[in-house]
Amino acid sequence: MADVVRNKQVIFKDYINGYPKTSDMLLTSDATVCLELPNNNNDGPLVLTKNLYLSCDPYMRNRMNKSMEGSYIDSFTPGSPVIGYGVSRVLDSSHPDFKKGDLIWGLINWEEYSLIKDTSSLIKIQHTDVPLSYYTGILGMPGMTAYVGFHKICSPKKGDTIFVSAASGAVGQLVGQFAKLYGCYVVGSAGSQEKVDLLKNKFGFDEAFNYKEEQDLDSALKRYVPNGIDIYFENVGGKMLEEVLRNMRLNGRVAVCGMISQYNLDQPEGIRNLFLLVMKRIRMEGFIVFDSYHLYPKFLEMILPLIHEGKITYVEDTVEGLEHGPAALVGLFSGKNVGKQLVVVAHE
Amino acid sequence: MADVVRNKQVIFKDYINGYPKTSDMLLTSDATVCLELPNNNNDGPLVLTKNLYLSCDPYMRNRMNKSMEGSYIDSFTPGSPVIGYGVSRVLDSSHPDFKKGDLIWGLINWEEYSLIKDTSSLIKIQHTDVPLSYYTGILGMPGMTAYVGFHKICSPKKGDTIFVSAASGAVGQLVGQFAKLYGCYVVGSAGSQEKVDLLKNKFGFDEAFNYKEEQDLDSALKRYVPNGIDIYFENVGGKMLEEVLRNMRLNGRVAVCGMISQYNLDQPEGIRNLFLLVMKRIRMEGFIVFDSYHLYPKFLEMILPLIHEGKITYVEDTVEGLEHGPAALVGLFSGKNVGKQLVVVAHE
Incomplete structure (x- = not known):
């Protein structure tokens, strides 16, 4: 007979407005799970996993809304667990692509x-000579986001000046490094001196500033990017977007990856200077990494040697224990994390 | 000895805020002109013209501002004539590309x-089997704008649904017809029933509506474009842009040509839903026709047969006499014109 064990869960309580709080989630130990697949299952192939690492990502805020017009992703279900990217060990599987131990x-x-029924997002990890947690970040969704966003949407040219907001985050730190490797001049903004130091001393950004210390973003940009911006990798939205547009060069490109500063506002800030798109012939383009997962093998081919040769650096912010997941997720929206935020559920 | 004649002019008085008024310009008969080129001229090649048709275009509003950050075009000079596109007969020339009679x-x-010193914008008219006034519109800058905007920026696909604002204007009427010829489903908005009738009955738009009669642009768009918009040809900006973004389909494109509704506001309206660019993977791109004049011969090759075969229709709104120029130009901004607005200075 199969073992039945306790299954700690983080439950999403109900749809929210404004900033998420830890009290919007509930840690429960009520559930149990059977450590073997059910017999006579008619639901199609199943994968049973032990979960090791969970990823905290800004887009998850959007899944906490009741519904979002035109959204690319479903809302969480109140009363059911939070859903996110993670790394797991397969305990049992009736799916031909995954077997026990994978x-x-x-x-x-x-x-x-x-017990995973929708297996469409699962990817088997082939390379284990790197920290497994990397598959929540540099080797997972955020890494692919940086890769696709920079190489496909930004249309970079050697010598271009790129500005990255939320630059020390999971995506931003990689975009900046990809851009440096490509031969761009790289400037970033972040929300603390510690993060600015990381950008300049660890990730090799040419310039960086703490936007929270700047009275006037326009003059900060004119100071740190005096010759103007060719490429803006947009992670924050709002006022920063408006001021960056003001400081862009002719034929600039804006890759819109996210707008974290807007997710918790009842009414997003309005952008008043979009006529600059005409005057400066700017292309502004939104993208979602989900559309580009077919490029994942190509991405791995590029990124794994860079990691092994120490040509790319990656900073994680790790909390231990599922019970600290809610605080870690909530902390993203006040910029508490330094680097990629993840949660260790179990080390093995 | 050369004839010296009176030279009526429309003078731009001074930089303005808000809506332009006819009183912002001054008709004067004080100036005179010599109908031969000066001898011993050291200014480089000159072209002396008799002016026939003048074009009224929305972008001219931007030249009435003192300065516009990042502007693509110089402001008018207070006390000097208004400048715009026009059609002229060459009376005398020291420029090798232009001779008397051209x-x-x-x-x-x-x-x-x-007496034209900066001849860089002048193009010799080679085809005179069409009304000469067409070179202020369908065969001039607005025609090229529609061509470049639709074919280069919109990335159209057969079967796409395109929405055109200010659709009966010089550019809009052509974009709609180019899109129909391309195999798109074409919907337009304009500011009167007369214009809506033109769109549907003369220009062959599939649907059209009068935005001034609609309480709620979102519901109007949902009524007239129920399956959503693949391409938005943006001429107006502001609230319309916001509502169109709400009604766009995945992978939509917004070609930003102009934002006429915003030019006269002290503070442009803010666009609050730009996160939809991410959710719907929308590309929004500004363009200026000046960058694409090298395509003019190719454009003529395409458009002249369409005109001769009656496959494209073109509506002009003509006023007679330079003295009525200011009212015609000002009328653009309240939508007084029906079709391309131009001013006849002289018929020959």
């Missing part, structure tokens, strides 16, 4: 064990 | 005769 990354519930 | 189009002063 490591995978993909969308999983915030819980100790998952 | 017809040209390009940037000229609002006056009866011009």
